[in-house]
Amino acid sequence: MFFKLSFRNVRRSMKDYAIYFLTLMFGVCIFYVFNSVQAQQSMLEVSEVQTLMLQNLSMLLGYVSVFVSIILGFLVIYANKFLIKRRKRELGLYMLLGMEKGSISRILICETLFIGVISLLVGLLIGTLLSQGLAVVTAKMFAVRLKSFSFAFSSEACFKTILYFGIIYLLVMIFNSVSISKCKLINLLNAHKQNETLKMKKLWMSVVLFVLAVGCLGTAYALICKNKLLTINFEFTASIVLGVVGTLLFFMSLSGFLLRLVKSSRRIYLKNLNMFVLRQINSKINTTYFSMTVICLLLFVAILTLSTGMSMASVMTKDLEETTPYDASITYKLPEGEIDLDLIADARQYSDLSFAQQMQQVSYRSDPQLTYQDLIKGGMETLSNQYSLDRFASSFVPVIGISDYNHLMEIQGKRGLDLAENEFAINCNFEEVAGILNYYLSNVKQLTVGEMELTAAMPQVVENTIDLTGMKMDTGTLIIPDEVAAQLPIVSKMAVFQYGEDKDQAETEFSALVEQSDHFRISDTKLTIYQQMAGSKTMLSYIAIYLGIVFLLTSAAVLALQQLSESADNLERYGLLRKIGVEPRMINRSLLAQIAIYFFIPLALALIHSAVGIFVISQLLKQFGEMDITGNVIATVVSLIVIYGAYFIATYLCSKTMIRERSSE
Known part of the structure; x- marks a missing residue:
């Protein structure tokens, strides 16, 4: 019975589960793709050094994946919290009909399993397809050739993905059971009538907070531009602290400041449903300024890493031809008091140096x-x-x-x-x-x-x-x-x-020489440096893309869930608008404006933060070469459109459907 009821609930509530499913699917896909890097080795012609670099890359991505899984775990639990809130009235009806809390928990467990299994399968399928293209990217970054392109599936990455997300789903099930056990029938039935307490700030307080926010952010920008990321000192620490505090104060002041600012222009304030939209935004920001701060900072990190990560990696390898003027070198640092040593004469004891x-x-x-x-x-x-x-x-x-x-x-x-x-x-x-x-x-x-x-x-x-x-x-x-x-x-x-002409043979003979002599404390070859720098470039690029996309996904998902929750809480208000004769088209436009403003205010401030960050990083890397971020900015814009835009559109469509269905009841 529970299985059948759960399956029917999932099928009936697919619109409510759309954001939840989209988040899980994106998370599984990204997690699998970046943990399947080592499986691509069979398709690449790599040396021993490059093999070691691939192993190190895989290990490093594994460590990063632990951090990513924690972020995704909190995100999934947050998303699940929204679903519970959205369905509290339905769960209250189950309890009113005599269903025990344990039975309700089992229904939710079955629903979580349904969504989890489907998202895992779809995410793994898409991730497996995308990982095939990643092999080509890896080959290009390592500057190696593909042996032959063949379909690669990483059982290790698949197992790790299932394990990590299995733990996340288990935590979700425990969270659901605890939430249901603490719920009271009266609270479940009246959940839709409960509103957050709204505390309006006085105008002078909002203005003071806004001025303080601008001052903190301006000082933070000046300090980090002066520091140039060259050393971790007071200026660096102060810029971070002031940046976070300034962002928090900005969103704290925005609720009162924005409303008062728009109200000063009655032509804008009284046009269409602007009054309703602004008060909705005002009430929401007034109670979620902390989460808006976190979202803005996550977006800042996402944009900065996506925009500069690969550019930083490219700068590392840009001047390799100029900085590797010899095919090989050996260095011996003489300890104090040691006699002079002739390295060439010593080398001739082990090799004729014909290479x-x-x-x-x-x-x-x-x-x-x-x-x-x-x-x-x-x-x-x-x-x-x-x-x-x-x-x-x-x-x-x-x-x-x-x-x-x-x-x-x-x-x-x-x-x-x-x-x-x-x-x-x-x-x-x-x-x-x-x-x-x-x-x-x-x-x-x-x-x-x-x-x-x-x-x-x-x-x-x-x-x-x-x-x-x-x-x-x-x-x-x-x-x-x-x-x-x-x-x-x-x-x-x-x-x-x-x-000489046969560089491969020469590389082999030089390596043998270095292994035999005890005097060559430091040795390098152009080929080894090229391979190591290519590996470092790949590591930095992949980690930047990995973390950037995860942070972007997290920010967009949290914003989407907050707006869906807001729409669910305000169904009766939208119903009243329809009853007094407001056209559905005008309501939809106001809903779109509200969601757009809520999505793009933290994005706008994050873009300002990112512009300063990109400037500082580009100044830092000037000593190694000019950083061309054009291609990465384009990639970041595409990521924003695909992920952030997808959540924005999905949020609007789900909210509009939710309001339309409630109005037709």
Whole structure:
């Protein structure tokens, strides 16, 4: 009997379950897609390094999925709470007819199972189809070829999805049972007559709160723009706190402020049903300002991660060709007191080095009396980001002789430098520091190295890459005459190699050489850096997309459920409008306006937050390259239209149907 009654209730109330089902289906689909990444490995031609990166990506997404499942769990329980509220009168009738609370709970359990199983099946089906396309995206990001495109199904991802959502459904069933056990018959039957207490704020209070909100948000924007995300300090913490407080105060003030603002224009306020709509919005925001704040912040995080996540990843790999000037390199840092070591001679003990078409060994030196503080003290006062330099101001400046530097440039196919016996130059490709060093070279010009007084050979830094790094991270390498360099102690040796024509064989021989020698403390190859950076790019992009879509889904679903709940609470008010002669078309327009305003007010503020966030992140990444967010902004707009727009339309259609059916009773 319970099974049959539950099935009939679900079929009869599909319109009420539409948002609930849509939320579950989206959640299952996204969860499966991002947990099935490792299953795509069979279709890709990947190396050992890339295989390890895929495993790390899968593991990292697994950890993120735990956090995502918690968010989705709260979302599903919140959605289920709306359904219980929507059906309280129906449940009260069951109880009035003599049905026990335990029997009502079993009906709800069966209904939850019906919806859960259907959403799982549909979500897994759509997720399986979408994951096939993800294999192509993964191949492109890892810069590898597809062996052959074949249908891939991840049993592990499927099991994990069923397990996590099974736990969520179990919690929902427990929540339903507890809710029903606490309900009283009189409250169930009169649920539709119970309204939230409305406390109207005075106009002056709303204005004060609004001014405070604008002040907090303006200060937060200024602080984060000054901080540039370069360090976690008081400015960073204060910007976060003021941003959250300002957002909360904005929605607290909006209920009274918005109504008073529109009322000042009687032509707008008295037009059609604007009076009714504004008072509906006013009453709702007045009691849900906290949830509106949370929704706005979730939308901000969603838009920011979707807009900048993949762009940040692209910037990481943008200058790889420039920052990997050699095919391979080995570095040995000499412990204090250890004798000088010839890396090339040591390597010849294990290999004939026939894999290398070109090779060169250079020495890095250091002056114990020379730190970055000596190079940046003159220019720090001229720049607003001086605090970002404090972390390395006390570090020793790496020094290289002009002959070694020119040998490296020769291998790279670049022109070297000419220095007089009393001149120096600085190589730096780290933009944030280059500006300060340029100030030093143009204004101070003099530098004492060892016992020698040197003069800047040029007014600006040289922006070449010396090491095989994969990123522009040279904060300043001092280039000095060989005679002066010979007086300084050697702190490390570096040998670089350019392969011959057979690069795959050369990579294998170099790897074997590194494994045999005990002296090569640090080794890198261009191929390994490319693979690692591609893997890091994929990780960052996938996590950004994963979290962005989940936060967007959560925000839209909560807004939709709140508006459906509002429509259910106001059925009698809409019925009264029809009874006094208001046309259905006008009611539908007012309903659309109310839902649109409620959906797009938090979105508008989130877009302002995001614009500031995107600006700060783009400024941060300028040191690695310009961040082009055009493609990601388009992707974010598409996501907003598909997910946020789908919930908006579904909310309007469900609310309109709900009001129309009640009016026809």
